[in-house]
Amino acid sequence: MTTAPAQAGWRFRQPSVIPGFGLTLGFSLAYLTLIILIPLSGLIWRSAALGWTDFWAIATDRRTVNALQISFGTAFVAAAVNVVFGTLVAWVLVRYRFPGRRIVDAMVDLPFALPTAVAGIALTTLYAPNGWIGKLLMPLGIKVAYTPLGIVIALIFIGLPFVVRTVQPIMEEIDKEVEEAAATLGASRFQIITRVLFPGLAPAIITGFSLAFARGVGEYGSVIFIAGNLPYKSEIAPLLIVIRLEEYNYPAATAIAAIMLALSFLMLLIVNLVQTWSRKRYG
Amino acid sequence: MEVRVANVRKEFERFPALHDVSLDIKSGELIALLGPSGSGKTTLLRLIAGLERPTRGKIFFGDEDASQKSIQERNVGFVFQHYALFRHMTVADNIGFGLKVRHGPTRPPAAEIRRRASELIDLVQLSGLEKRYPAQLSGGQRQRVALARAMAIEPKVLLLDEPFGALDAQVRRELRRWLREIHDRTGHTTVFVTHDQEEALELADRVVVMSQGRIEQVGTADDIYDTPNSPFVYGFIGESSSLPVKVENGEIWLADRPIGLQAPHASEGDATLYFRPHDVELLDGCSGCIAGTVVASRRVAGTRRVELEIGGERQRVEIELPVDHPAAQKSRVAFRPGRWKLFPPA
Numbered sequence: 001m002t003t004a005p006a007q008a009g010w011r012f013r014q015p016s017v018i019p020g021f022g023l024t025l026g027f028s029l030a031y032l033t034l035i036i037l038i039p040l041s042g043l044i045w046r047s048a049a050l051g052w053t054d055f056w057a058i059a060t061d062r063r064t065v066n067a068l069q070i071s072f073g074t075a076f077v078a079a080a081v082n083v084v085f086g087t088l089v090a091w092v093l094v095r096y097r098f099p100g101r102r103i104v105d106a107m108v109d110l111p112f113a114l115p116t117a118v119a120g121i122a123l124t125t126l127y128a129p130n131g132w133i134g135k136l137l138m139p140l141g142i143k144v145a146y147t148p149l150g151i152v153i154a155l156i157f158i159g160l161p162f163v164v165r166t167v168q169p170i171m172e173e174i175d176k177e178v179e180e181a182a183a184t185l186g187a188s189r190f191q192i193i194t195r196v197l198f199p200g201l202a203p204a205i206i207t208g209f210s211l212a213f214a215r216g217v218g219e220y221g222s223v224i225f226i227a228g229n230l231p232y233k234s235e236i237a238p239l240l241i242v243i244r245l246e247e248y249n250y251p252a253a254t255a256i257a258a259i260m261l262a263l264s265f266l267m268l269l270i271v272n273l274v275q276t277w278s279r280k281r282y283g
Numbered sequence: 284m285e286v287r288v289a290n291v292r293k294e295f296e297r298f299p300a301l302h303d304v305s306l307d308i309k310s311g312e313l314i315a316l317l318g319p320s321g322s323g324k325t326t327l328l329r330l331i332a333g334l335e336r337p338t339r340g341k342i343f344f345g346d347e348d349a350s351q352k353s354i355q356e357r358n359v360g361f362v363f364q365h366y367a368l369f370r371h372m373t374v375a376d377n378i379g380f381g382l383k384v385r386h387g388p389t390r391p392p393a394a395e396i397r398r399r400a401s402e403l404i405d406l407v408q409l410s411g412l413e414k415r416y417p418a419q420l421s422g423g424q425r426q427r428v429a430l431a432r433a434m435a436i437e438p439k440v441l442l443l444d445e446p447f448g449a450l451d452a453q454v455r456r457e458l459r460r461w462l463r464e465i466h467d468r469t470g471h472t473t474v475f476v477t478h479d480q481e482e483a484l485e486l487a488d489r490v491v492v493m494s495q496g497r498i499e500q501v502g503t504a505d506d507i508y509d510t511p512n513s514p515f516v517y518g519f520i521g522e523s524s525s526l527p528v529k530v531e532n533g534e535i536w537l538a539d540r541p542i543g544l545q546a547p548h549a550s551e552g553d554a555t556l557y558f559r560p561h562d563v564e565l566l567d568g569c570s571g572c573i574a575g576t577v578v579a580s581r582r583v584a585g586t587r588r589v590e591l592e593i594g595g596e597r598q599r600v601e602i603e604l605p606v607d608h609p610a611a612q613k614s615r616v617a618f619r620p621g622r623w624k625l626f627p628p629a
Contacts, residue, residue: 182384
């Protein structure tokens with residue numbers, strides 16, 4: 001008598017009848033290796049040459065720690081702000097038909113297309129103490145340019161399309177009938193939004209958040225103009241890497257990069273796990 | 284709860300979807316709105332629910348004018364063709380939703396909501412599936428959840444928009460019988476929309492036949508089937524055949540021959556004769572009958588459907604014969620309609 005063989009712990013998901021599974025998987029892996037894995041392992045390799053003590057010294061250096069805090073902190077705040085207002089923008093674009101909607105829709109993508117340095121310079125001009133907006137904020141005691149707040153504003157600008165473009169298609173798919181059903185059951189407009197629509201959008205919003213966040217962590221061009229780049233105060237990690245490179249201190253530069261890489265990977269992994277969990281629930 | 288639709292007109296951007304429709308629905312009745320697509324049946328249902336507002340006219344729930352009330356205040360249970368379940372909620376949460384969103388003292392305590400949800404889950408025979416999400420259910424199960432969700436709020440009226448339209452034939456028949464049982468047990472006044480006449484005739488106490496934004500006929504399955512009051516109803520409900528005829532001296536003539544039918548009260552002149560293909564009397568000889576040449580013969584389930592060409596004008600009609608009837612082999616068949624009706628010429 002034969003019994004079914006014990007299932008191995010690892011198994012490929014059952015491939016479909018469409019042929020080419022082996023070929024496409026092989027190509028994808030080779031491609032990812034070439035484009036992402038080799039450069040990144042080069043990075044690890046170089047920073048490993050540093051030795052553990054030196055690496056630890058660089059990693060715990062106050063300037064490095066501050067730069068990392070600023071990079072991740074501002075990216076987080078900016079992504080959080082973008083989640084709120086990006087969802088709102090997506091809502092307006094999906095739900096209402098108004099003259100100029102197409103133009104607004106196209107405008108959302110501008111931060112994608114604009115050279116980031118241009119955005120940085122424009123924002124700096126506006127928010128500098130003598131700029132149009134900076135002038136108005138100055139009397140209130142709010143300083144934007146050359147502070148972490150300025151970095152946040154630049155990152156909000158850069159990250160907005162990521163949230164809008166991930167939430168928008170999911171929002172368009174929402175069935176009008178689901179809202180009508182909630183209304184017939186007695187739910188108010190507010191309850192429909194908070195209890196029915198928003199939970200359905202949550203996975204898309206999380207994705208938008210993680211994209212905007214990842215982009216914010218790595219952003220360089222727009223930030224360096226508005227940040228002021230004061231060490232310990234408004235210096236971002238990517239800038240610190242460039243500074244180290246200019247000092248020909250390659251091991252220090254790669255060490256900081258490796259730390260950023262590890263932190264980013266960790267955060268994206270967590271977001272992905274949250275995604276998987278919510279997708280399993282909502283199917 | 285009685286529902287009275289009084290002279291309701293509905294326009295969508297100047298295009299009229301309903302013309303002056305009036306309908307009385309008795310308390311506890313199960314009513315079908317039946318019609319082809321574009322007949323306004325769904326619009327009428329949505330007007331009753333409050334999902335649309337009438338351009339003119341009023342809708343009463345009992346003696347109360349409901350037309351000025353919002354959807355939330357109307358307290359109707361609405362079931363959609365594509366279920367419209369909340370996919371991020373479990374079956375139990377979906378069903379409890381209508382109670383959970385209530386405010387203040389009208390909101391039952393959590394334990395009561397849970398108890399009520401599990402009662403309804405039993406009623407719709409989904410016990411054991413409380414914790415499932417809609418994505419993990421079959422179409423028929425989802426529609427049961429949708430119905431339980433609508434019933435949870437103790438609605439004044441239960442409205443169903445093509446509730447079985449998205450399901451396959453087998454499940455449809457099963458759910459149909461089951462809906463009738465639930466209705467008999469709970470006694471909710473229920474209105475459902477369908478384009479499937481079999482469903483309407485089998486399930487409903489009364490059927491409202493609609494066409495082009497108007498009500499054509501309201502009646503029981505027997506009324507509608509046996510005495511259709513318009514050519515549309517004749518054509519839409521069941522099979523029908525028609526022939527252009529003439530009435531002279533109270534007798535019906537087809538071309539130059541009388542066909543043996545008396546119509547003493549019909550107005551003289553041209554008319555159209557309607558009859559059911561299965562309700563015919565086959566004749567041997569032909570003096571006073573309709574005779575035609577067999578041009579096609581098809582086997583349809585338990586009967587044979589024969590297409591005949593009649594007279595010089597080659598009018599085509601269909602009649603049904605028993606499968607083993609010898610007339611099916613013949614090239615010429617003579618018959619006379621059993622139950623028939625005359626309408627003005629088309």
